[in-house]
Amino acid sequence: VYGCDDCQLACPHNQSLDRRVPAPPPPPGAGLAVKLRWMLTASDEELVSALGRWYIPGRRASHLRRNAALALSASPPNQETRVLLELARTDPDPVVAEQAGWTAEHWKRTGNSSD
Secondary structure, eight states, rough: OOOOOHHHHOOOOGOOOHSOOOOOOOOOOOSOOHHHHHHHHHHOOOOOOTTTSSSOGGGGTTTHHHHHHHHHTTEEEEHHHHHHHHHHTOOSSSSHHHHHHHHHHHHHHOOOOOO
16 A cells, blocks of 8 residues: 555655654554555544654645555455445545546456446
Protein backbone atom coordinates (compact mmCIF):
# COMPACT_ATOMS: atom_id res chain seq x y z
CA VAL A 1 0.00 0.00 0.00
CA TYR A 2 2.88 2.36 0.59
CA GLY A 3 5.60 1.94 -2.00
CA CYS A 4 8.02 -0.86 -2.71
CA ASP A 5 10.98 -1.67 -0.47
CA ASP A 6 13.44 -0.04 -2.89
CA CYS A 7 11.46 3.21 -2.82
CA GLN A 8 11.31 3.12 0.97
CA LEU A 9 15.09 2.74 1.17
CA ALA A 10 15.86 5.41 -1.43
CA CYS A 11 13.31 8.04 -0.38
CA PRO A 12 14.99 11.09 1.21
CA HIS A 13 12.01 11.46 3.54
CA ASN A 14 12.93 8.10 5.09
CA GLN A 15 16.54 9.10 5.79
CA SER A 16 15.83 11.31 8.81
CA LEU A 17 16.67 9.96 12.25
CA ASP A 18 13.04 9.49 13.29
CA ARG A 19 12.58 7.19 10.27
CA ARG A 20 15.59 5.04 11.18
CA VAL A 21 14.46 4.55 14.77
CA PRO A 22 12.04 1.63 15.00
CA ALA A 23 8.39 2.61 15.10
CA PRO A 24 6.54 2.10 18.37
CA PRO A 25 4.71 -1.22 18.60
CA PRO A 26 1.16 -1.28 17.24
CA PRO A 27 -1.69 -1.00 19.74
CA PRO A 28 -3.02 -4.27 21.22
CA GLY A 29 -5.23 -6.11 18.77
CA ALA A 30 -3.80 -4.38 15.71
CA GLY A 31 -2.73 -6.74 12.97
CA LEU A 32 0.54 -6.49 11.09
CA ALA A 33 -1.21 -5.74 7.80
CA VAL A 34 -2.97 -2.52 6.95
CA LYS A 35 -6.58 -3.30 6.18
CA LEU A 36 -7.90 -1.84 2.93
CA ARG A 37 -11.43 -1.62 4.34
CA TRP A 38 -10.14 0.50 7.21
CA MET A 39 -8.10 2.72 4.88
CA LEU A 40 -11.15 3.40 2.71
CA THR A 41 -13.54 4.06 5.61
CA ALA A 42 -11.41 5.77 8.28
CA SER A 43 -11.58 9.50 8.73
CA ASP A 44 -8.72 11.67 7.50
CA GLU A 45 -7.68 12.27 11.10
CA GLU A 46 -7.62 8.54 11.90
CA LEU A 47 -5.52 7.74 8.84
CA VAL A 48 -2.95 10.47 9.40
CA SER A 49 -2.79 9.72 13.12
CA ALA A 50 -2.22 5.99 12.61
CA LEU A 51 0.00 6.18 9.52
CA GLY A 52 1.59 9.57 10.01
CA ARG A 53 5.11 8.13 10.13
CA TRP A 54 4.74 7.52 6.41
CA TYR A 55 5.49 10.34 4.04
CA ILE A 56 2.04 11.60 3.05
CA PRO A 57 2.18 14.45 0.51
CA GLY A 58 0.55 17.50 2.02
CA ARG A 59 -0.63 15.31 4.91
CA ARG A 60 -3.66 14.50 2.73
CA ALA A 61 -5.27 11.19 3.62
CA SER A 62 -6.66 10.93 0.10
CA HIS A 63 -3.18 9.83 -1.04
CA LEU A 64 -3.51 6.80 1.25
CA ARG A 65 -7.02 6.06 0.00
CA ARG A 66 -5.79 6.25 -3.61
CA ASN A 67 -3.12 3.66 -2.76
CA ALA A 68 -5.75 1.44 -1.14
CA ALA A 69 -7.88 1.68 -4.31
CA LEU A 70 -4.83 0.64 -6.34
CA ALA A 71 -4.10 -2.26 -3.97
CA LEU A 72 -7.63 -3.54 -4.61
CA SER A 73 -6.55 -4.27 -8.19
CA ALA A 74 -4.34 -7.07 -6.85
CA SER A 75 -7.24 -8.56 -4.90
CA PRO A 76 -9.65 -10.98 -6.51
CA PRO A 77 -13.05 -9.40 -7.09
CA ASN A 78 -15.57 -10.73 -4.62
CA GLN A 79 -18.49 -9.26 -2.74
CA GLU A 80 -16.29 -7.45 -0.22
CA THR A 81 -13.78 -6.04 -2.69
CA ARG A 82 -16.58 -4.87 -5.00
CA VAL A 83 -18.20 -2.99 -2.09
CA LEU A 84 -14.84 -1.40 -1.25
CA LEU A 85 -14.27 -0.49 -4.89
CA GLU A 86 -17.67 1.18 -5.12
CA LEU A 87 -16.89 3.10 -1.93
CA ALA A 88 -13.65 4.33 -3.51
CA ARG A 89 -15.41 5.18 -6.79
CA THR A 90 -17.73 7.53 -4.91
CA ASP A 91 -14.96 9.19 -2.88
CA PRO A 92 -15.25 12.99 -3.03
CA ASP A 93 -11.57 13.27 -3.99
CA PRO A 94 -11.31 12.83 -7.77
CA VAL A 95 -7.87 11.20 -7.50
CA VAL A 96 -9.30 8.39 -5.35
CA ALA A 97 -12.35 7.99 -7.58
CA GLU A 98 -10.19 7.93 -10.73
CA GLN A 99 -7.91 5.27 -9.25
CA ALA A 100 -10.94 3.17 -8.34
CA GLY A 101 -12.16 3.50 -11.92
CA TRP A 102 -8.77 2.26 -13.13
CA THR A 103 -9.04 -0.73 -10.78
CA ALA A 104 -12.50 -1.57 -12.16
CA GLU A 105 -11.12 -1.40 -15.71
CA HIS A 106 -8.14 -3.54 -14.69
CA TRP A 107 -10.49 -6.21 -13.36
CA LYS A 108 -12.38 -6.15 -16.68
CA ARG A 109 -9.19 -6.36 -18.77
CA THR A 110 -7.88 -9.29 -16.78
CA GLY A 111 -11.19 -11.16 -16.86
CA ASN A 112 -11.72 -10.74 -13.14
CA SER A 113 -14.94 -8.77 -13.32
CA SER A 114 -18.50 -9.99 -13.39
CA ASP A 115 -19.58 -6.76 -15.15
